[in-house]
Amino acid sequence: MKSVPRPNPSSRVTIYLLICSFSLQILLSSAFAQNEPRRSIDWIFVLDTSASMVGADGSKNIFGDVKRTLVNFVSKTSEGDSVTLYTFANYTDTSRGTKLINGEQDRRNLTNEINALQATGTRTHTGEAIKNSLELAGALRKRSGSELRTISIVLLSDGKEDIRGLSNVVSIPSNLKLIPEDPPYLFYVSLGEPEPAIDDIGNEMGPGRYEKASPDNPQEIFETIERIRKIAEKPPPPPPPQEIRLSLSPAALDWSSRASRLRT
Numbered sequence: 001m002k003s004v005p006r007p008n009p010s011s012r013v014t015i016y017l018l019i020c021s022f023s024l025q026i027l028l029s030s031a032f033a034q035n036e037p038r039r040s041i042d043w044i045f046v047l048d049t050s051a052s053m054v055g056a057d058g059s060k061n062i063f064g065d066v067k068r069t070l071v072n073f074v075s076k077t078s079e080g081d082s083v084t085l086y087t088f089a090n091y092t093d094t095s096r097g098t099k100l101i102n103g104e105q106d107r108r109n110l111t112n113e114i115n116a117l118q119a120t121g122t123r124t125h126t127g128e129a130i131k132n133s134l135e136l137a138g139a140l141r142k143r144s145g146s147e148l149r150t151i152s153i154v155l156l157s158d159g160k161e162d163i164r165g166l167s168n169v170v171s172i173p174s175n176l177k178l179i180p181e182d183p184p185y186l187f188y189v190s191l192g193e194p195e196p197a198i199d200d201i202g203n204e205m206g207p208g209r210y211e212k213a214s215p216d217n218p219q220e221i222f223e224t225i226e227r228i229r230k231i232a233e234k235p236p237p238p239p240p241p242q243e244i245r246l247s248l249s250p251a252a253l254d255w256s257s258r259a260s261r262l263r264t
Contacts, residue, residue, distance in 0.1 A: 045086065047070075049120070050119060067115065079103065088126070089121020125161070126160075129155070131178060152184060152185040179205060191214075
């Protein structure tokens with residue numbers, strides 16, 4: 001009786017080499033991501049300017065500490081970064097626009113704007129503030145070269161949303177549809193009672209794109225913002241490895257039927 005042919009060893013070698021090749025590509029792409037130079041960052045600061053930030057209704061006056069932290073942050077921004085400063089209370093003030101950092105004068109201009117801020121609002125329309133920041137993130141993502149930049153939204157607020165008596169209210173959950181396909185980072189700095197609906201927005205950003213912190217004193221506020229800087233400055237995570245699909249032709253070999261034919 002003739003012996004049953006066994007699979008050709010060369011096919012096994014071919015499969016092994018294919019797997020090694022794919023694995024090497026994955027490792028090289030991961031190493032490239034780790035060695036990628038720092039990307040320029042589009043910072044979108046969204047700051048609560050309701051009166052509770054300065055101690056109204058018995059709350060803690062933290063506004064001065066927050067402003068000093070932001071001034072320090074701006075002083076360390078890199079050339080090529082941009083900074084947008086939105087403030088919100090009864091409505092969102094987007095009038096300051098986006099400032100590209102080209103030198104020390106740009107940093108001084110931003111510092112002057114931060115120092116001039118006042119917290120006098122009577123409500124906290126967080127949903128509208130998130131809407132404006134996500135719309136800006138979407139617009140920035142459409143610019144030429146945006147794939148080489150990182151967009152980071154930093155939301156600072158000391159309480160839950162309060163929209164009593166306001167018209168044209170934007171709910172926080174309604175903003176889920178505005179998250180871009182390539183989402184920004186969202187850093188939520190809760191300086192008092194947290195707003196749980198923001199977690200739903202953040203979690204929708206995807207793994208590694210949402211961070212939440214609750215600093216309790218000036219030093220913690222400073223350290224939180226510095227940590228945010230370091231997270232955003234890291235190279236983006238490498239793309240997930242591609243699924244490897246290997247096939248042989250024929251896809252399956254029926255060795256029992258082949259053996260039967262050889263015996264006859």
